[in-house]
Amino acid sequence: MTRVIGVIGRKDTGKTNLIADILKNLKSENLSFATVKNSHMDIEVDVLGTDSHNLKKLSEVSVFVTKKGSAFYYDNMNLKNILAKIDCDILIVEGFKEELIELNIPKILVTRDGKGTELEDLQTVMRVDDFKYDIDEVKNKVLEKAVVPTYNLNCGYCGHNCKIFTEKVVAGVIKWDSCVMATGLKLVVDGKTIPLNPFVSEIIQNTLKGMIGTLKCAKNPKNISIKIEKK
Numbered sequence: 001m002t003r004v005i006g007v008i009g010r011k012d013t014g015k016t017n018l019i020a021d022i023l024k025n026l027k028s029e030n031l032s033f034a035t036v037k038n039s040h041m042d043i044e045v046d047v048l049g050t051d052s053h054n055l056k057k058l059s060e061v062s063v064f065v066t067k068k069g070s071a072f073y074y075d076n077m078n079l080k081n082i083l084a085k086i087d088c089d090i091l092i093v094e095g096f097k098e099e100l101i102e103l104n105i106p107k108i109l110v111t112r113d114g115k116g117t118e119l120e121d122l123q124t125v126m127r128v129d130d131f132k133y134d135i136d137e138v139k140n141k142v143l144e145k146a147v148v149p150t151y152n153l154n155c156g157y158c159g160h161n162c163k164i165f166t167e168k169v170v171a172g173v174i175k176w177d178s179c180v181m182a183t184g185l186k187l188v189v190d191g192k193t194i195p196l197n198p199f200v201s202e203i204i205q206n207t208l209k210g211m212i213g214t215l216k217c218a219k220n221p222k223n224i225s226i227k228i229e230k231k
Helices: 015-025 051-058 079-085 097-102 135-145 162-171 198-213
Strands: 003-009 033-037 061-066 069-074 090-094 107-111 124-129 187-189 192-194
Touching: 003 015, 003 097, 015 033, 015 090, 015 107, 015 135, 051 061, 079 097, 090 135, 107 135, 124 135
Parallel strands: 003 090, 003 107, 033 090, 107 124
Antiparallel strands: 061 069, 187 192
């Protein structure tokens, strides 16, 4: 399951530089990482009139491959849509201040000359002022406080609603894996995520792994994705 943490702050406070420093210092961890940056600048990602622009305009998703790399182009997406498409261990989100609050995702606040201090709330893991910080402390906060997004399911299994759960994770009262969404199994029915307690989750996971593991082409599966469509 992908765990998420945000980095927020006003413009030119050092958010991107902090994220880069975090990633450099997490290389030794046996984890996969991804980043999402929300820019308020109107950046032209493709040129009007080119073949690639025309293809992108006429399709839901376009993939462009060059010698320098590959790029996936979607229409403008909110954070919830983006999270549904990313599969990694830790995702660091830059920006999306309002959506981080809405989805109850912890964040690190970066300030400069006092600019942005008003953004601090009970879901703020730590505050980095004027780019002064201990990178080991920041790294540990990311590893300890990133959560699996609950999308405000408010199932109550942890004993709290999702907002209070995140606040208690930030405060160190409970750990991120106290949430049912952290069991490694995500059940989505007609676009709605269904929470499963750890016991049920383990039964389903072991059953699927056992069945699929008998296939010659799928020994010892690590990740399994099943989609059933009604015809």
